[in-house]
Amino acid sequence: MQELENLRQEIDQADEALLQALARRMEAVDHILQRKEAAGLPLFDEKREDSLLSRIVTRAADKGLDARLAEQVLRAVIRHSREVQARRVQHDRNPELGRVARVAFQGTQGAYSWLACRKRFGEDVEPIGYGTFSAAARAVERGEVDLALLPIENVLAGSIYEVYDLLAEGRLHVVGEEVLLIEHCLIGFPGVPLEQLRAVLSHPVALRQCTTFLESLPNARVESYIDSAEAVRKVKDSGDPSLGAIASQEAARLYGLEVLRDGISDHPENYTRFWVIARKPVTVDPRIPSKTSLILVTEHREGALVSCLSALAAQGVNMTKLESRPRRGMPWQYQFHIDVEGNLAEERVVRALDDLRSRARFLRVLGCYPRADHERRRPVPLPPLEVDGLENGADAQPLVSLSRRKERSVVWVGDEAVGQGSLTVAAALMTTLHDEPLARALSALRQNGARILQYPSFCPRLINGELGEGRELVEAARQQGLAVSYPVSSSEEARLAAGRVDLLEIHGAHMQNFNLLAEVGKLGKPVLLYRSMSSTVQELLAAAEVVLEEGNQQVILCEQGIRTFESGTRSTLDLGAVLLIKEQSHLPVLVDPMRAAHSSSRVAPLARAARAVGVDGLILNVALNGSEEPALTLPQFRELAELLAND
Numbered sequence: 001m002q003e004l005e006n007l008r009q010e011i012d013q014a015d016e017a018l019l020q021a022l023a024r025r026m027e028a029v030d031h032i033l034q035r036k037e038a039a040g041l042p043l044f045d046e047k048r049e050d051s052l053l054s055r056i057v058t059r060a061a062d063k064g065l066d067a068r069l070a071e072q073v074l075r076a077v078i079r080h081s082r083e084v085q086a087r088r089v090q091h092d093r094n095p096e097l098g099r100v101a102r103v104a105f106q107g108t109q110g111a112y113s114w115l116a117c118r119k120r121f122g123e124d125v126e127p128i129g130y131g132t133f134s135a136a137a138r139a140v141e142r143g144e145v146d147l148a149l150l151p152i153e154n155v156l157a158g159s160i161y162e163v164y165d166l167l168a169e170g171r172l173h174v175v176g177e178e179v180l181l182i183e184h185c186l187i188g189f190p191g192v193p194l195e196q197l198r199a200v201l202s203h204p205v206a207l208r209q210c211t212t213f214l215e216s217l218p219n220a221r222v223e224s225y226i227d228s229a230e231a232v233r234k235v236k237d238s239g240d241p242s243l244g245a246i247a248s249q250e251a252a253r254l255y256g257l258e259v260l261r262d263g264i265s266d267h268p269e270n271y272t273r274f275w276v277i278a279r280k281p282v283t284v285d286p287r288i289p290s291k292t293s294l295i296l297v298t299e300h301r302e303g304a305l306v307s308c309l310s311a312l313a314a315q316g317v318n319m320t321k322l323e324s325r326p327r328r329g330m331p332w333q334y335q336f337h338i339d340v341e342g343n344l345a346e347e348r349v350v351r352a353l354d355d356l357r358s359r360a361r362f363l364r365v366l367g368c369y370p371r372a373d374h375e376r377r378r379p380v381p382l383p384p385l386e387v388d389g390l391e392n393g394a395d396a397q398p399l400v401s402l403s404r405r406k407e408r409s410v411v412w413v414g415d416e417a418v419g420q421g422s423l424t425v426a427a428a429l430m431t432t433l434h435d436e437p438l439a440r441a442l443s444a445l446r447q448n449g450a451r452i453l454q455y456p457s458f459c460p461r462l463i464n465g466e467l468g469e470g471r472e473l474v475e476a477a478r479q480q481g482l483a484v485s486y487p488v489s490s491s492e493e494a495r496l497a498a499g500r501v502d503l504l505e506i507h508g509a510h511m512q513n514f515n516l517l518a519e520v521g522k523l524g525k526p527v528l529l530y531r532s533m534s535s536t537v538q539e540l541l542a543a544a545e546v547v548l549e550e551g552n553q554q555v556i557l558c559e560q561g562i563r564t565f566e567s568g569t570r571s572t573l574d575l576g577a578v579l580l581i582k583e584q585s586h587l588p589v590l591v592d593p594m595r596a597a598h599s600s601s602r603v604a605p606l607a608r609a610a611r612a613v614g615v616d617g618l619i620l621n622v623a624l625n626g627s628e629e630p631a632l633t634l635p636q637f638r639e640l641a642e643l644l645a646n647d
Contacts, residue, residue, distance in 0.1 A: 022077065029081045033088060043085055043287040047490040049078055050513050057512045058534070071514065079373050086288045086370055094282040096146075097175070102126050104136035104148040110229035110251030116180045116274050117149050131226075137166045140277055148277040149178065155271045157205050161325055163275065164337055167366050168295050174367025176276030177291070184210050184265045187232050187251065188244040190258040199223050201231035202246035210246055213264040220244065232257060273372075281367055284343050289371045291320070292349060294338040297362035304359075305336070311355035312340060315348040335362070344368040399548040400541050400555075400585045409586045411554045413526050414483025414502040416451040418556055419588030423644060424617030426452035426485065426590070429624065430631040438473065441624050442480040444634055449641040452503065453482040454619070474501065485528060491519035498525045508532030508560065511543050521550025528556045528590070533563040533571050537580050544587060557581060557589045558619065561596035570595045573606055575613050582614055592619035597630045604640045611647055618644075 036043060053071060060070035091098035103121055105113040108129045117127040128145055130136040136148045150166075153159045167174065184206060188197065197220040200207075204224040207214065214222055225231040228247035235243045236255045244260065245251075252259050275293075284290045298304035312319055321339035342349040344365070357363050410419045418424045427450040429441075442453065459473055474484050485503035488494040489510050497504060504520050506513075508530045520527050527547055531540040544555050559578055561571025573596035581589050593606035607618050620640070621631035632640065 025077065026081070026084070029084060033085045037089075043089065043285070044082060046492050050490040050510070050516055052078070053515070054510050054513050058509075071512065075515075082373060086285075089285045089288065090282070090370060093285055094175075096278075096280070097282065100125055100146045102128055102145040104128050104130055104139045104145040106130055106133050106136050106150065107227045108229045108233070110232065110248060110254045111227055112180060112182055112248060112272060113149060113151060113274070114229070115248055115250060116151075116178050116272070119180060120149060120176075120178045120274075120276070133160075133162050134166060137172060137277065140279060141171055143279075146278075147175070148172075149274050150277055151272050152177075152275045153273050154182070154205070155269070156209055156267060159323055159325075159337065164295070164325075167275075167277070168335075168364065170364060172277050172279065173281040174275045174293055174369050175278045175282045176369045177372045178274045178276065179372050180272050180274065182209070182265070182270040182272055183248065183263070184246050184270075185249050185252065185259045186213070186244055186261040186264055187247055187257050188235065188260045189241040192241045192244075192260065194260065195219060196242060197244045198242040200244045200246060201225045201234060203228045203231070206246045209266055209270060210264045212266050213261070229254075275367075276369070282369065283345065284368055284370055286343055286345050288343075289341075290343045290368055291371045292340050292342055292344060292368045293366040294340070294353075294356075295362070295364045295366060296336040296338055296356070296360050297334070298336070298359075299361050308356055308359045311359055312352050314355070315352035317342050317349055317352045341371070400544050400587060402584060402586045405586045407586065409553065409555075409588060411526050411556050411588055413452055413485070413556075414478075415481065416483055418590075419616045423449075423611060423615075424451055424590070425449045425641070425644075426454055426617065426619045427482075427637070428454040428594075428619060428621045429456040430621045438476050439480065441634075442477055442482060445622065445637070446480045446482055448634075448638045449645070450482060450620075450637075453477045453484050454505070455484060455486040455501065488516065488520070489513075491515050494519050494523060494525075498523045502526065503528055503556075506530065508535070511535060511540065514546055517543055517546040518550050521547040521552040524552050524554070526554040526556065527552065528558055530558045530560055530592075531562075531577070533561060537577050537584070541581070541585055544585075555587050556616075557585075557587050558592055559589060559615075560592040560594075560619075569597070572596060573610075575609060578610065578613050578615055588616040590617040590619055591615045594619070594621045594630050600630050600632055600636060603630060603632060603636075604643060607640060608643060608647055611644055 033043075035041075053074060056074050057071050060066070100121065103117050103125055105111070105117050105127055106129070107113045109127075111129070114127050114129065117125070128139070130139060133150055136150060139145045140148045150163045151160050152163050166172065186194075186200070195218050197217060199222075200214060200217065200220050201223045202225055206228050207222050207224065214220070225234065228245070229251045231245035232247045232251045232255045235245045236257055246264070249259055249262065296308060298308055309319070309322075318341045319338060320341055321337065323337045324334045325337070326334055340349070344350065353363070353365070408419055410417050412418070416424055427445045445453070456473070477484050483502035485505050486497045486501040487505040487507055488497055489507075494504055494516060503526045504523070505528045506516060506520065509532065510516055511530060511532045529540070529544055529547070531537070540557060544557060547555050559574060559581075561569075561573045562577075564572040573591070573593055575591075578589050578591065581587070591607075591610040593603055593610060597603045597606055603620065607620070610618060620637060622637050623631035623633060
């Protein structure tokens with residue numbers, strides 16, 4: 001037992017070291033913020049954050065740690081650091097936010113709104129519970145409290161219109177938002193078997209969100225109650241072990257009852273969004289990502305809503321929410337609730353709202369406020385890695401699985417259908433074009449089978465969303481009928497590039513950057529996802545799953561070789577992986593043989609071998625001005641194209 005106690009002490013010491021490291025990191029974050037403020041620098045560096053996450057995932061794997069755990073921990077730390085910096089900057093601009101002592105919420109101690117208050121404001125602020133949303137709002141108006149935190153929408157139940165109506169009166173303003181994961185538990189007296197429960201109490205919304213579990217209780221009826229935490233209190237006060245309640249785990253602790261079953265929601269990804277309400281509006285530092293919320297009433301005529309929304313689109317203002325509901329006391333008239341990304345200090349937002357006012361019957365700005373970072377609690381949905389059977393790995397990824405979608409996917413990149421049966425060739429230029437007319441070189445690539453041009457590494461990267469000197473190459477490629485792909489390494493870069501190229505590339509170093517994967521999933525642009533040299537096929541499919549889960553079905557996978565003991569090449573081309581992917585997934589697969597070839601003389605055999613195992617396309621490096629190993633010269637590219645055509 002002494003040995004066990006010693007091991008536990010080692011764990012305690014490791015935990016203490018983690019806390020000390022976190023404290024040092026937060027101290028450094030504070031110093032960095034001071035330097036940024038003094039130098040007028042941007043608050044956040046998304047590219048650095050993405051690079052840091054990718055590096056940590058790789059280093060965790062090298063140390064034998066769970067890459068998912070390392071990514072999740074670091075992501076949480078980064079998110080907290082961003083929140084700390086943003087709030088300090090906001091408090092400097094709006095000193096009243098730094099003097100908050102009392103915050104109103106609807107409900108009682110232990111309710112989800114109470115938990116949201118704790119999450120948002122910490123232990124130093126006193127949450128004051130009120131019976132209704134209206135009472136909480138009036139407490140702010142009268143100065144009884146500094147702020148109110150009121151729910152505005154739930155991802156399952158929808159919007160809470162009463163809060164919108166309170167704000168439509170114009171006396172209060174939205175100054176922030178918070179997002180809380182709702183985790184329902186069945187709460188009762190200790191040790192009570194579920195079959196002995198005769199009634200389960202909770203707020204009607206909570207009951208609706210746990211329908212499947214409640215139907216599994218053989219003898220319990222469902223009873224609506226005013227509040228989830230109050231339901232727990234009622235069960236406690238009754239002393240009746242046949243009663244249960246649905247509420248938070250914290251409510252069980254506060255009222256001295258036991259969690260009989262946790263995780264009982266019909267949908268685990270159950271979030272509620274809250275608004276922070278104040279008497280006066282705030283200004284938001286332009287460096288902080290922000291939202292602006294509006295209430296709009298249009299003219300009652302054909303095309304009126306489209307006309308209003310076009311005012312936003314004309315200024316490049318992105319709308320994140322649009323919802324309609326009848327106006328109170330005005331039959332057959334409707335108001336629209338709109339959230340847009342942007343700051344009231346931005347010229348484009350000001351111009352858009354001015355234009356919108358000229359087209360609308362009524363427009364009220366509810367508030368401009370910092371955008372909450374409300375990623376899912378589990379942002380890295382990697383499936384367990386299965387090594388004993390192919391079926392288990394594919395079943396763990398239903399969207400990429402061939403068993404889910406029997407026909408093979410075809411991804412259109414420009415005018416090229418990747419995966420339709422013919423071999424797609426993408427060309428990567430490795431040398432500058434000074435000695436070769438651009439149009440002639442691109443025409444030669446096109447005539448010899450190339451259909452996609454990879455954005456060259458020697459061309460300038462995106463600058464302020466523009467391709468700069470590379471724009472000439474993109475335009476010339478399209479004139480020759482070549483689609484253009486572009487490598488992205490951050491969410492911001494992906495958003496900037498999406499409207500300018502035909503295909504977004506995510507290289508192996510960023511294969512597990514789940515922020516980036518989720519972003520390209522939302523953008524809806526075709527994606528070329530490379531397998532890293534240290535990743536399994538299952539990890540590649542898991543990364544593709546993240547993109548598909550966000551709605552983007554246009555994913556192409558790429559095999560470029562894996563790291564082995566061989567020192568004569570940079571990687572070993574894993575053609576068995578192509579067969580494995582084809583057996584498990586409907587997604588098209590390309591092969592990039594250049595890294596594994598390590599010499600132009602080996603490119604053709606590897607390319608032909610890839611064709612033989614059923615690959616959908618190839619990526620080939622071409623050097624226009626002489627030879628740059630392992631790139632092909634134009635004559636070699638032409639010769640290989642002829643060989644592939646005859647295979």
